[in-house]
Amino acid sequence: MNSCPYDVLDVGAGLGASTHMLTRSFPEARVTAVDVDSHSLAASSVDIFLRCHADAQSLPFEDACFDLVNLAYIVNEIPVDAAALIMAECARVTRHTGVIAMLDRKAKSGFTAKDLKYILEHAGYAVVNVDDSHDTRMVTAWRTVGAPIKVQVAVQAQKKGGALWAFELLSTILQLFAAVMWTLVILELIKLI
Secondary structure, X not given: OOOOOOEEEEEOOOOOHHHHHHHHHOOOOEEEEEEOOHHHHHHOOOOOOEEEEOOOOOOOOOOOOEEEEEEEOOHHHOOHHHHHHHHHHHHHHEEEEEXXXXXXXXXXXXXXXXXXXXXXXXXXXXXXXXXXXXXXXXXXXXXXXXXXXXXXXXXXXXXXXXXXXXXXXXXXXXXXXHHHHHHHHHHHHHHHO
16 A cells, blocks of 8 residues: 555544544545435535445445545444444455544443454454544554455444533544544554554
């Protein structure tokens, strides 16, 4: 992979907060935003290569067509069985040696770090780092060579959070920024290899 990803996919882009960070971090990249909510995609003002209304469990892209796949606050918002399907689908569209970057709230996630490693490895990724700092979980993994293996994992049901909406929004924005910065660090490490 090059030091700067050329094709970037932002899964669950919503109104474009994470998409905006990606376009600023990688100005030369072609960034594609995907979300199941067409209204959020339409309302986004981020200047990107493509907006795509689609379900992340069935992405309308060819195999191995993205260098970087970003999922910010997606896994903790959906049932755990759907999250495993989404990770396998992300592996399908990630180029070999491509990177997946995930950011989630640890407390709301039904996955443990061990569960995520297992699912990602069986979806075709080699997990590089799972950082469970504070209330945030950041996962960065490389796509390995070979076809994904279909897996099913039994994990605990998701827990519901009770924090105030404004605090959660601010926390989400700050954590998203931290995830993008962490992705940049990983990409710099790749460049050194």
